[in-house]
Amino acid sequence: QVQLVESGGGLVQAGGSLRLSCVASEGTFSNYAMGWFRQAPGKEREFVAAKSWNTGRTYYAESVKGRFSISRDNAKITVYLSMNSLKPEDTAVYYCAATGVVRGTTKEGEYDYWGQGTQVTVSS
Secondary structure, eight states: OOOEEEEOOEEEETTOOEEEEEEESOGGGGGSEEEEEEEOTTSOOEEEEEEOSSSOOEEEOTTTTTTEEEEEEGGGTEEEEEEOSOOGGGOEEEEEEEESOTTOOOOGGGOOEEOOOEEEEEEO
């Protein structure tokens, strides 16, 4: 069982930056690929970014390419989502998740563990 705890959300003006963190409880964190998803009010949860465990390959949603960056520190069992040039449409609850699909995946159904989410609000 892997427990994930996100932090770093908050209120920011458009054009600003935030960095989300997700700390895992499990020492085998390095065996999982990690991803970030988000859910805006009234919308379904959507994929944002993912990073493989073993190849370093990253995946990004088109809407965040060039603005968001996912990274991980296995020693700290933490995954990060750096978000720059934020837009009001980035407002959502952001969730980190872990998957045994070690190459990484964009498919929500392939993630095994989820955090509780952290709110990001971007004002115009």
